[in-house]
Amino acid sequence: xxxxxxxxxxxxxxxxxxxxxxxxxxxxxxxxxxxxxxxxxxxxxxxxxxxxxxxxxxxxxxxxxxxxxxxxxxxxxxxxxxxxxxxxxxxxxxxxxxxxxxxxxxxxxxxxxxxxxxxxxxxxxxxxxxxxxxxxxxxxxxxxxxxxxxxxxxxxxxxxxxxxxxxxxxxxxxxxxxxxxxxxxxxxxxxxxxxxxxxxxxxxxxxxxxxxxxxxxxxxxxxxxxxxxxxxxxxxxxxxxxxxxxxxxxxxxxxxxxxxxxxxxxxxxxxxxxxxxxxxxx
Amino acid sequence: xxxxxxxxxxxxxxxxxxxxxxxxxxxxxxxxxxxxxxxxxxxxxxxxxxxxxxxxxxxxxxxxxxxxxxxxxxxxxxxxxxxxxxxxxxxxxxxxxxxxxxxxxxxxxxxxxxxxxxxxxxxxxxxxxxxxxxxxxxxxxxxxxxxxxxxxxxxxxxxxxxxxxxxxxxxxxxxxxxxxxxxxxxxxxxxxxxxxxxxxxxxxxxxxxxxxxxxxxxxxxxxxxxxxxxxxxxxxxxxxxxxxxxxxxxxxxxxxxxxxxxxxxxxxxxxxxxxxxxxxxxxxxxxxxxxxxxxxxxxxxxxxxxxxxxxxxxxxxxxxxxxxxxxxxxxxxxxxxxxxxxxxxxxxxxxxxxxxxxxx
Numbered sequence: 001x002x003x004x005x006x007x008x009x010x011x012x013x014x015x016x017x018x019x020x021x022x023x024x025x026x027x028x029x030x031x032x033x034x035x036x037x038x039x040x041x042x043x044x045x046x047x048x049x050x051x052x053x054x055x056x057x058x059x060x061x062x063x064x065x066x067x068x069x070x071x072x073x074x075x076x077x078x079x080x081x082x083x084x085x086x087x088x089x090x091x092x093x094x095x096x097x098x099x100x101x102x103x104x105x106x107x108x109x110x111x112x113x114x115x116x117x118x119x120x121x122x123x124x125x126x127x128x129x130x131x132x133x134x135x136x137x138x139x140x141x142x143x144x145x146x147x148x149x150x151x152x153x154x155x156x157x158x159x160x161x162x163x164x165x166x167x168x169x170x171x172x173x174x175x176x177x178x179x180x181x182x183x184x185x186x187x188x189x190x191x192x193x194x195x196x197x198x199x200x201x202x203x204x205x206x207x208x209x210x211x212x213x214x215x216x217x218x219x220x221x222x223x224x225x226x227x228x229x230x231x232x233x234x235x236x237x238x239x240x241x242x243x244x245x246x247x248x249x250x251x252x253x254x255x256x257x258x259x260x261x262x263x264x265x266x267x268x269x270x271x272x273x274x275x276x277x278x279x280x281x282x
Numbered sequence: 283x284x285x286x287x288x289x290x291x292x293x294x295x296x297x298x299x300x301x302x303x304x305x306x307x308x309x310x311x312x313x314x315x316x317x318x319x320x321x322x323x324x325x326x327x328x329x330x331x332x333x334x335x336x337x338x339x340x341x342x343x344x345x346x347x348x349x350x351x352x353x354x355x356x357x358x359x360x361x362x363x364x365x366x367x368x369x370x371x372x373x374x375x376x377x378x379x380x381x382x383x384x385x386x387x388x389x390x391x392x393x394x395x396x397x398x399x400x401x402x403x404x405x406x407x408x409x410x411x412x413x414x415x416x417x418x419x420x421x422x423x424x425x426x427x428x429x430x431x432x433x434x435x436x437x438x439x440x441x442x443x444x445x446x447x448x449x450x451x452x453x454x455x456x457x458x459x460x461x462x463x464x465x466x467x468x469x470x471x472x473x474x475x476x477x478x479x480x481x482x483x484x485x486x487x488x489x490x491x492x493x494x495x496x497x498x499x500x501x502x503x504x505x506x507x508x509x510x511x512x513x514x515x516x517x518x519x520x521x522x523x524x525x526x527x528x529x530x531x532x533x534x535x536x537x538x539x540x541x542x543x544x545x546x547x548x549x550x551x552x553x554x555x556x557x558x559x560x561x562x563x564x565x566x567x568x569x570x571x572x573x574x575x576x577x578x579x580x581x582x583x584x585x586x587x588x589x590x591x592x593x594x595x596x597x598x599x600x601x602x603x604x605x606x607x608x609x610x611x612x613x614x615x616x617x618x619x620x621x622x623x624x625x626x627x628x629x630x631x632x633x634x635x636x637x638x639x640x641x642x
Contacts, residue, residue: 075519101521113516115509126509129502130521136530139501140494146501153502193520 026089028053028104028197028229029074034083035253036073043069044253047083051197051246056223056230058244060237062273065250067233068110071199074231075107076100088196102130104196108186108203110233116175120166120185123174124157127192132156160188163225164218180211184218191222198222200232204239212236216243241265249273297496300579304492307586308485315481327593332484333359333546334589336491338569338581340538343495344414345567346576347504348531349511350407351415353563354422358536360558361398362391362543364429367472370548371465372436380478387478388487388544395540398425399533407528410514414532422563429555430469437462471554472547479549487545488582491538495578498534507531572613584613 027050034047044066051057059067072078074085076097085092087103095103106127115123125132132153134145161167164184169177174185183203190198203219204212216239223230234240240247241261249257249264251273257264264270311328314320337359344352366387377383398421406417428445435442435456442456446468453464466472498504506527509517518524547553569588573580591609595602615622 077515097518098521098523101519107519109516109519113513113519115512115516117512118505118508122505125502126505126517126522127520129506132502134502136498136501136503139503140497142497149502189516189520 026053027051027086028055028088029231030086031074032084032086034070034073034080034085036069036078037081042253044073044080044250047255049248049255049258051229051231053196053229054223054227055245056219056232056243057246057248058240059231059233059248059250060235060240061250066253067250068201069253070250071107071201071233074100074197074199075105101193104194105199106190106193106195106197107199108183108190108201110201110205112179112182112186114174114182114185114189116173118174119170120161120172120174120177121154121157121170123185123189124160124192125153127160127189128153128156129193131192131194157192160192163191163222164188179206183207184215187218187222191226196228198228198230200230200234202233202235204234204236212239215239219243296579297500300492300496300582301489303579304485304488304582308481312481323593323596324590327590328481329479329484329549330546331586331589332481332488333542333549334566334569335488335582335585336484336538336542336545337566338573338585339488339491339495339578340535340542341566342570342573342576342578342581343498343531343535343538345570346574347499347511348507348528348535350528350532351412352418352535353415353560353567354418354420354425355539355566356558356560356562357418357422357425358395358398358539359543359546359562360422360425360429360555362388362395362540363547363553363558364432364466364472364543364555365394365540366391366544367475367547367553368434368436368441368465370478371463371472371475372441374476380476381483384478384480384483384545384548387548388483388541391544391547392537392540395543396533396537399536400529403529403532407532408525419560419563422558422560426555426559429466429471432466433464433468434466435462435464469554471552471556473552475548475551475553477549477551479545484545487541491541492578492582494534494538498531503527503530568610572610 029049029051031047031049035045036043047070059070061067069078073080076092076095076099087100087105090103092100092103115126118126132149134143134149137143138145158167158170161170164181164187166181166184166188169181174182177185183205187198187200187203200219204215207215219230219232220243222228232240232244241264244261247257247259247261247264248255249267249270256269256273257267259267311320315325315328337355341352341355344350344355369390370383370387373383373386377386402417402421406413431446433444433446433451433453433456435453435458437459438461439459442458442462444451444455451468453467456462456464458464463474465475499508506517506522507530509520509522510524510527514524543558566585569585570581572588573582573584588610592602592606595605598605616626
C-alpha cells in the first residue's frame with residue numbers, strides 16, 4: 001500500500017518521500033486519443049497526455065478551450081466518446097464517478113462545491129467515506145466499530161486539516177468560511193479520499209499574490225508528503241510556470257503544445273493562441 | 283477528556299434535550315392521567331399524537347436530511363396500519379399476550395412499509411429532480427384504492443384474501459370456516475379490531491425512532507446522505523454512492539412510517555383506508571416544515587401542538603379553523619422570516635444569548 005497509511009503523514013520531512021520518478025515505466029494517468037463530442041460539436045479532440053506518479057502538471061489554455069471538460073472526463077462526469085483513459089494502468093471505460101474516486105482520482109471544482117451546511121471537519125470526514133468504513137447498523141446502534149472508526153476519522157481529519165493550519169476551524173460551518181479557506185478545504189477533502197491523482201480546477205482563482213505564493217508551496221508540499229501526482233488548471237501563469245514540471249496547452253479542444261515551462265513560453269503556437277496573430281508578427 | 287468524548291459521539295446537547303423532553307412529557311402526562319386530570323377527549327388523542335410525532339420524525343428524515351419530497355407518506359403509514367391489524371387479529375388466539383402481539387404487529391408493519399419503500403426507491407431514487415414527490419403522491423392514492431378493495435378474513439385454516447375490484451364481492455365470498463372473523467371489509471376498512479395500542483407503547487416507539495434518526499444523522503451514513511443533499515456532484519466526486527445512501531435513508535424513513543401506522547391502526551376498533559389520504563400526508567409535511575427541516579426536536583413539538591390544537595379548539599366551533607390558520611401563519615413567520623425572528627429575539631434577549639451559547 002501507499003506510504004502514508006503507515007503513520008502520520010503531517011508533519012513529515014519534505015522531499016524525503018518522493019519515490020523514484022519513473023515517468024516512462026508507469027504513468028498514473030494515461031490519455032490515449034481521448035475526445036468528446038456534444039451533438040457534433042467536438043469539445044475535446046485527440047487528447048494524448050501522460051502524467052508520472054509524482055509529477056505536477058498544468059493544463060492551460062484560453063477560456064473555453066476545454067480544460068474543465070478534460071477534468072470532467074477524467075472523473076467520468078462526462079463519458080468520452082473516443083479514446084481511453086487509464087488510471088494507474090487500469091482502464092476506466094464504463095466506470096462511474098464513484099468508482100473513479102475509489103481508483104484514486106480526486107478533484108476540486110472551479111466553482112467551489114463544499115457541503116455548506118456541514119462543519120469543516122464533517123466535510124473532510126465525508127472525504128474519508130471510503131477510508132473509514134462501518135455499517136449503517138453499527139452507526140445507529142453505536143457498536144464498538146462506530147466508536148473506533150469515528151475516533152480514527154476524527155484524528156485523520158484533524159491531521160489533514162493541519163496541512164493548511166485549519167484545525168481551529170474544524171467546528172465552523174463550511175459555508176461561512178472565507179473564500180480562500182473554502183478553496184483550501186476542498187483540497188483537504190479531496191486528499192482525504194487518498195488519491196493517486198489530484199485534479200485542481202483553478203485553485204488560485206480569487207486569491208491574492210500572497211495567498212497564491214502560499215498555495216504554490218502547499219501544492220509542492222502535498223506532492224512531496226503524499227507522493228501523488230497533481231494536475232492543475234490555472235490562469236495564474238506565475239503559479240503554473242513556478243511549480244508545474246510538465247505543461248499542456250489546449251486551444252479549441254486540441255493540444256497545441258506540451259513541454260516544460262521554458263519550452264511552452266518559447267512556443268510560437270502558444271503565444272499565438274494567447275495573444276492573437278498580431279502579437280506574433282511584432 | 284470529557285470534552286473530547288462528547289465531540290466524538292457527535293451528539294450535541296440538543297439531542298439529549300430531545301430525549302429528555304419526550305421523557306418528561308411522558309411522565310407528566312402519565313401522572314396527569316393517573317390523577318384523572320385528563321378529559322376523555324384528551325386521553326383519546328394520546329396514541330394518535332405519538333403516531334404523528336413518529337410520522338413527522340420519519341418524514342423529516344426524507345425531507346429535511348435527504349432533501350427529497352415525499353407526498354405520500356400516509357401511504358406507508360396505511361400499509362403499516364393494515365398489515366399490523368391483520369397480523370394482530372390473526373394472532374389473537376396464538377399470542378394471547380397483548381403487548382407481545384403489539385410488538386409483532388408493529389414489526390410486521392415496519393417490514394411491509396420498508397419493502398414498499400425499497401420497491402419505490404429502486405427506480406425513483408436513481409433520477410434527479412422531484413420524481414420522488416410525484417411517485418409517492420401516486421403511491422399514496424393507489425394504496426388507498428387497493429385497500430378499499432381488499433377483503434381479508436381469518437379462520438382456523440389461515441388467512442383468506444380477496445380483491446373486490448368489480449364491487450361484487452362481500453365478506454361471504456371469503457368462505458370463512460366456523461369461528462372465522464373478517465378483519466378488513468373493503469371500503470369499510472378494518473372493523474372489530476381489538477385495540478391494543480397504549481400510550482406507553484407510543485412513548486417507547488418515539489424513543490426508538492428518535493434514537494434511530496439522531497444516531498443515523500450523526501454517523502458515516504448520515505453524513506453521506508447530508509453531503510448528497512448539500513452537493514450531489516461533490517459527494518459523488520469523493521466516492522459517495524448516491525443511489526445507495528438515498529435508498530438507506532428512504533427505507534429507514536418508510537420503516538418508521540410503517541411502525542407509526544401499525545400503532546395507529548391498532549388504536550381504533552374501526553379504521554378505513556380513507557384516513558390515510560393525501561390530506562394526512564400534507565398534514566405531516568406541515569409538521570415537518572413548521573418544525574424546521576432537519577430539526578427533529580422541532581418536528582416533535584410541531585406535531586404535538588398542531589395535532590392537539592384543532593381538537594382543543596373544538597369549543598370555539600366555527601372559529602376553530604380560523605384560529606388554527608392564524609397559528610400556522612404565526613409559527614411560519616416566527617421560524618422562517620428573519621425579520622420577525624429578529625423581532626422575537628429582541629423581545630426575548632435571554633433566548634438570544636442562550637442560542638449563541640449553543641451555537642458555539
